[in-house]
Amino acid sequence: MAKEKKQPRPKAQTPKGFRDYFGTEVTERSDMLQKIAGVYHHYGFDALESSAVETVEALGKFLPDVDRPNEGVFAWQEEDSDWLALRYDLTAPLARVYAQYRNDLPTPYRRYAMGPVWRNEKPGPGRFRQFYQCDADTVGAPSVAADAEICAMLSDTLETVGIPRGDYLVRINNRKVLNGVLECMGLSDDAQRDDVLRTIDKFDKVGAAGVRELLGKGRLDASGAYIDGVGLSDDQAAPVLAFLTSRGDTAAQTLSNLRDAVGSSTIGAEGVGELDTMAELLDAGGYGADRIILDPSVVRGLGYYTGPVFEAELTFEIFDEKGRKRQFGSVSGGGRYDDLVKRFTGQSVPATGVSVGVDRLLAALREKGRIGSQSRGPVVVTVMDRDRMADYQAMVTELRNAGIRAEVYLGNPKNFGNQLKYADTRNSPIAIIEGGDEKAQGIIQIKDLILGAQIAQNATLEEWKERPSQFTVPRGDLVAKVREILATQAQ
């Protein structure tokens, strides 16, 4: 018989583009999701959790964003020939769910959903193939009151997770206004309209002057490559630039500028009217310009959405990887999209919604030092005598029953130094020690590890003597003394 070939060992590696999250990375995100769910619920939204897997048929195989047709999904074929795929966002499953259950769901249907989504794209730095989304959508409400509500909710959400007023802005634009502008320009050629839309999408990056060049003859980009322009004359391009730069000091001023920009276009006037209504509703709710503003320079998603478009931006500055100051930027976006379920049912159903970038928000809070401090580990009961595990077990149970996070050392107890090293790795605040002598005397040693570390680093001999970090107390005082030390440490 041929000798069996030895199998090589598998590699212990996170798959490319995925990552693992440890400890507070997990709990901080989970806390944030809970807080956001709380706000969404408060606004009358109901939870929905669909499965991670959808049929490719229901999902559509590719992302809806026309600019990224090659970015796909993770898909596989079932034995019985059905193709299944991991969801790439939470909107496509909502469309499927709404089409499937529409007769049983309330209309309008306000739902929120949170969970991971998957993208089969080339991973990059800080760009993962699995990440969290946290969406709220209102289905079946044609009125922009639904959009205004979502903007107000977005503002509340940001403040609830710890972004104070003044550190963020929700900015609103409207696709219909842009359509009005395009109508004014007399662009009848669909391809040219698409070119203009694509150019507008670069406003964030290249600014007004760049957009002017790109709408005209073209532009030399930073890399030295020449980008061909759309080929409009300056006169033709002017309304687009007027639209993008029409933000005034007040909502009234902005609306007036926009009215000029759309001229006699009916769809344009409708869009301006929608913005006007949203401003009025938000004002009635007390959401002033310190939280939510009309801003026609919001272009992200203008190509995808059909009515109001909104974006939440953090306005404080951070240092980027090259040490340059820049604004933190967008953490959430959304807008109105028609035809949510039309693919399934043939009927148009209006919908509007928002998606919050939970991981971006967590990064922002870390950047500001509001989360991410190392969390306190458990109290560690050390093992001096392996035959008396029951004694140590009793201690740890006493501590836990008193509401104190605690554990007994479960490694090999032979080397006591390893036990203290372990306590250190765990960021433990306190170690408990009870050797044979202590047991005989009915006492225990309690070591304040935080103070111990401080003293070891900074203290003079005098201070060392004055502020002992290890205490001998009767066994019966275990819980009381641990509580006392934890209280000192919390200060």
Place this chain on the structure above:
Amino acid sequence: MAKEKKQPRPKAQTPKGFRDYFGTEVTERSDMLQKIAGVYHHYGFDALESSAVETVEALGKFLPDVDRPNEGVFAWQEEDSDWLALRYDLTAPLARVYAQYRNDLPTPYRRYAMGPVWRNEKPGPGRFRQFYQCDADTVGAPSVAADAEICAMLSDTLETVGIPRGDYLVRINNRKVLNGVLECMGLSDDAQRDDVLRTIDKFDKVGAAGVRELLGKGRLDASGAYIDGVGLSDDQAAPVLAFLTSRGDTAAQTLSNLRDAVGSSTIGAEGVGELDTMAELLDAGGYGADRIILDPSVVRGLGYYTGPVFEAELTFEIFDEKGRKRQFGSVSGGGRYDDLVKRFTGQSVPATGVSVGVDRLLAALREKGRIGSQSRGPVVVTVMDRDRMADYQAMVTELRNAGIRAEVYLGNPKNFGNQLKYADTRNSPIAIIEGGDEKAQGIIQIKDLILGAQIAQNATLEEWKERPSQFTVPRGDLVAKVREILATQAQ
């Protein structure tokens, strides 16, 4: 040009074997996961969240349970030829993570993980291809003190999620004891040992008499098919039955019976010793026989685990789908498994852990009526005059700012009946009404929908008059009156 073929509409269907969760189904599970995470954290366990996707190489393509080689995973091949798969449990990813990060992780490493897992199996009633697991494991702790700790934690977990003491039992067995029994029997043939193990696994279903037959000549099963036996004589089979039925009235009695069952086997004595130690440690922690017992009839997983095995069982009775009374049964299982990371590193690392069946526990709590009552919907501000949305928006904001879950009706307001029907579908407690007349008089109507429904069902005309369910109050009293009604409803 040929006419383009019209694409058929996609079906709006949850993929086969998957399901969608709505409203309280989502939030009740999320609440339970949080509570469990709280207990795990309290015991010193740290959170870990690995991605849903692993390489097939790291995962191993099939489930580890030898009895189910055909149950697979959802897997697909990447363009660059790597095979990826959805995780089928939380233990395989733990093995990969521990092997990958072992130099940076504390030893022992206590970690918990919760999230969906996926099984590519044939779906059945109540059996889904995506479900939640909620695991805690201690890696690198050879002592059974780690196993005892996990049993104690399991007991605390069950009580924390709402299963009172007396309604559950954690039962402990040990694979080494069984090995001792097999050694006593002088079974040297591996195939025969496997046959015996497989037979023991049926003890839950067929009982002692059934196991006796299956170990001997064979047995006619309920369907009338004859199942061939292992072919042991009654004498040979006796130690296995002695083992399975050796639970006594006290732990001491059980241990004594087990000592008899393993005879002179060294591995058997070691297993009995481990059970003894666990009993002692649990006793020291105050976990008595009302919560945790030694029970050699626990057979689930005996084939898979290598030392202590444990299972949590709910002991109350429910009615099954055929109306027969039966015990609710197992909601959690676990045990010690060696060689967690050996596939990756070649080194043995001992580990022990538990997995809690969150969906089973939720079903149990629903069965007992402890969760699952319909949740209260939002207060609904109705729209009598669509031009005054700002007024309604202001009301809803007032309510939300006062901490009251509320929403304005966002559907087509033309038909007022539809608005009340909507409030009904949402299980709303209160509807607010402000028509033109009310506005002019500075008043609003507040409708108690819960009381209204009760009265409509049961009340006499007198009661109807005496207990009005609709109130006229000044606009300024909106929040105060809503609060008052909500307080009455909560009683």
